[in-house]
Amino acid sequence: MDILTVRTVTKRFGGLTAVSDVNLDVRDREIHGIIGPNGAGKTTLFNVISGAYAPTSGTVTFNGRTINGKKPHEIAQLGLVRTFQRNAMFPTYSVLENVLLARHLQAKQGLFKAVFASDRKQRAKNLERALEILEFMELIDQKDTLASSMAHGHQRILGIANALAVEPKLIMLDEPVAGMNPTETALVTDHIRRLRDDWGITVVLVEHDMRTVMGTCDRITVLSLGEKLMEGLPGEVASDPRVIEAYLGSDEWDL
Amino acid sequence: MNWKEPLLAVVLLVAAGVAPFTASTYSVEVLILFLINLILVSSYRILTTTGDWSLSHVVMMGTGAYATALLSKWWDLPIFLTVPLAAVVAAVVGLIVVTPLLRTKGFGFFIASFALGELIRLSWIKFRDPFGGARGMIGIPSGEMWEIDFFEPIPYYFFVLVVAVASLLFMYRLDHSRIGKTFKAIYTDEGLAESLGIDVQRFRAMAFVTGAFFAGIAGSLLAHRLGAIDPKNFDVNTMVYLIIWIVVGGTSTFWGPLIGLTVMTIVFEWARPLLEWRPLLFGGILIFFLIFQPGGLEGVFAQVRDRLAARRRGKADRTSAGNQES
Ligand SMILES: Nc1ncnc2c1ncn2[C@@H]1O[C@H](COP(=O)(O)OP(=O)(O)O)[C@@H](O)[C@H]1O
Ligand SMILES: [Mg+2]
Numbered sequence: 001m002d003i004l005t006v007r008t009v010t011k012r013f014g015g016l017t018a019v020s021d022v023n024l025d026v027r028d029r030e031i032h033g034i035i036g037p038n039g040a041g042k043t044t045l046f047n048v049i050s051g052a053y054a055p056t057s058g059t060v061t062f063n064g065r066t067i068n069g070k071k072p073h074e075i076a077q078l079g080l081v082r083t084f085q086r087n088a089m090f091p092t093y094s095v096l097e098n099v100l101l102a103r104h105l106q107a108k109q110g111l112f113k114a115v116f117a118s119d120r121k122q123r124a125k126n127l128e129r130a131l132e133i134l135e136f137m138e139l140i141d142q143k144d145t146l147a148s149s150m151a152h153g154h155q156r157i158l159g160i161a162n163a164l165a166v167e168p169k170l171i172m173l174d175e176p177v178a179g180m181n182p183t184e185t186a187l188v189t190d191h192i193r194r195l196r197d198d199w200g201i202t203v204v205l206v207e208h209d210m211r212t213v214m215g216t217c218d219r220i221t222v223l224s225l226g227e228k229l230m231e232g233l234p235g236e237v238a239s240d241p242r243v244i245e246a247y248l249g250s251d252e253w254d255l
Numbered sequence: 256m257n258w259k260e261p262l263l264a265v266v267l268l269v270a271a272g273v274a275p276f277t278a279s280t281y282s283v284e285v286l287i288l289f290l291i292n293l294i295l296v297s298s299y300r301i302l303t304t305t306g307d308w309s310l311s312h313v314v315m316m317g318t319g320a321y322a323t324a325l326l327s328k329w330w331d332l333p334i335f336l337t338v339p340l341a342a343v344v345a346a347v348v349g350l351i352v353v354t355p356l357l358r359t360k361g362f363g364f365f366i367a368s369f370a371l372g373e374l375i376r377l378s379w380i381k382f383r384d385p386f387g388g389a390r391g392m393i394g395i396p397s398g399e400m401w402e403i404d405f406f407e408p409i410p411y412y413f414f415v416l417v418v419a420v421a422s423l424l425f426m427y428r429l430d431h432s433r434i435g436k437t438f439k440a441i442y443t444d445e446g447l448a449e450s451l452g453i454d455v456q457r458f459r460a461m462a463f464v465t466g467a468f469f470a471g472i473a474g475s476l477l478a479h480r481l482g483a484i485d486p487k488n489f490d491v492n493t494m495v496y497l498i499i500w501i502v503v504g505g506t507s508t509f510w511g512p513l514i515g516l517t518v519m520t521i522v523f524e525w526a527r528p529l530l531e532w533r534p535l536l537f538g539g540i541l542i543f544f545l546i547f548q549p550g551g552l553e554g555v556f557a558q559v560r561d562r563l564a565a566r567r568r569g570k571a572d573r574t575s576a577g578n579q580e581s
Binding site: 074 | 425446451461
């Protein structure tokens with residue numbers, strides 16, 4: 001079953017075609033990698049899927065619904081949540097306050113209800129769920145730490161914890177291990193796998209770091225110059241002559 | 256919930272109940288203006304929690320004042336209707352003003368809000384009928400209730416006190432509700448809030464309109480007291496005072512703007528003999544705070560409290576050495 005389908009999506013910026021006629025099928029409960037050299041259009045495709053950009057043409061379907069043309073917050077509410085290449089946390093709040101805030105943002109009530117009704121029950125539920133998420137992400141020991149004073153790797157994990165507060169079916173991560181040392185990278189990829197294994201969440205992983213992608217993803221889509229080069233299992237991708245050719249001369253890729 | 260805030264509120268309420276009987280008539284007038292300004296400054300803070308520093312907020316207050324003047328003159332409505340209706344009019348005007356403003360952010364918002372505010376203010380000057388032009392509107396009734404004439408300062412003081420307490424209570428609850436938290440999340444990181452499912456524009460509009468509503472209440476109470484209003488009452492000078500109050504107090508807690516207004520009202524009254532030097536003094540204070548204490552007095556209070564707590568903790572550690580379990 002496909003949870004996310006991208007059909008012939010094109011995104012142009014003026015004369016520049018950043019994403020050209022791309023198809024993508026993400027199956028339920030898989031970790032799907034999107035790779036390609038710098039400027040391949042990964043972030044642009046990501047932004048089209050999450051609603052930050054409207055595609056020039058093509059459609060995006062999530063969980064049986066067409067989502068292209070919807071706003072980012074609407075897509076998040078449908079259960080497709082993204083993280084950013086930068087840190088996705090509220091720096092002046094503690095770890096627990098971060099996830100609690102992310103939970104509070106989920107409540108749908110009007111002004112008067114928010115001001116006049118007692119929400120003690122809801123607050124207790126939110127606290128319980130926030131602690132569960134922190135337990136799952138192994139951040140519970142740091143729950144009172146200020147987010148801005150955490151190690152970089154843990155900040156990225158907190159970003160994922162915040163996304164989990166939305167109760168997503170699919171999480172899209174944009175270069176989650178960028179700038180990390182091998183220990184931190186292993187920690188983050190381990191958590192990404194557990195999202196799928198323990199909570200059944202589908203993951204779309206946009207990544208620069210080849211080793212991470214090969215070791216973590218179930219299937220991989222390769223982009224180059226805005227076009228889809230191929231799609232396949234990590235082993236197939238790594239040995240495909242087209243992929244190797246696309247990255248020849250690109251120093252950032254060491255296959 | 257902590258017990259300090261309710262206790263403080265009770266103490267303040269008792270003081271507010273006793274104050275007018277110990278004060279001169281002039282001082283009661285000052286207190287009435289102070290209470291009206293409490294509503295105004297607190298309503299402005301709602302906007303600033305989303306990061307939208309509007310320069311049109313006193314024009315929203317003016318909208319409430321003009322609405323009050325018109326409602327009293329045309330239909331002779333009693334004060335318990337003019338005040339809420341004026342607030343609704345200000346909220347509706349606020350919604351109209353904020354709709355185009357939502358396309359802007361930060362400095363662009365600041366400037367555009369000024370332009371739109373001036374547009375409204377200039378229309379009060381331009382359209383003599385019904386707004387009275389540059390001279391404004393006169394003969395606004397003081398209002399009365401249960402046959403008590405609000406021309407008398409003390410009865411009106413208590414009327415304003417009740418409205419102010421109700422308004423502040425609402426705004427306090429709002430600040431601590433999930434909506435207040437959402438406003439702050441938008442200020443901290445708009446993109447992140449959006450990615451977590453927040454309709455940023457809707458909440459920014461909600462903050463602006465709610466702020467305009469309470470500014471409208473303040474304007475209505477002011478109009479009834481002054482009896483006459485003109486466009487100058489709501490010009491950029493007044494806006495600068497509002498900004499001074501809120502900068503001096505700080506905006507990160509509900510209490511900051513209230514502290515700022517209180518201190519600056521005292522300074523203002525104390526500096527009365529200085530006459531035309533007062534703007535200079537106030538400008539100096541504004542610049543001092545912007546440079547040396549950007550967190551406002553509220554920040555000073557927090558620092559003092561943290562230091563005291565640290566000292567107390569130090570003492571406790573020394574006395575309880577031996578039984579660290581607790
Ligand atoms: N907002 C934009 N306006 C104009 N060009 C853009 C914009 N965003 C990306 N591009 C261009 O589109 C191409 C793809 O960029 P991007 O999606 O960021 O690639 P990647 O994430 O794979 O490195 C690049 O040539 C980039 O310069
Ligand atoms: Mg990128």
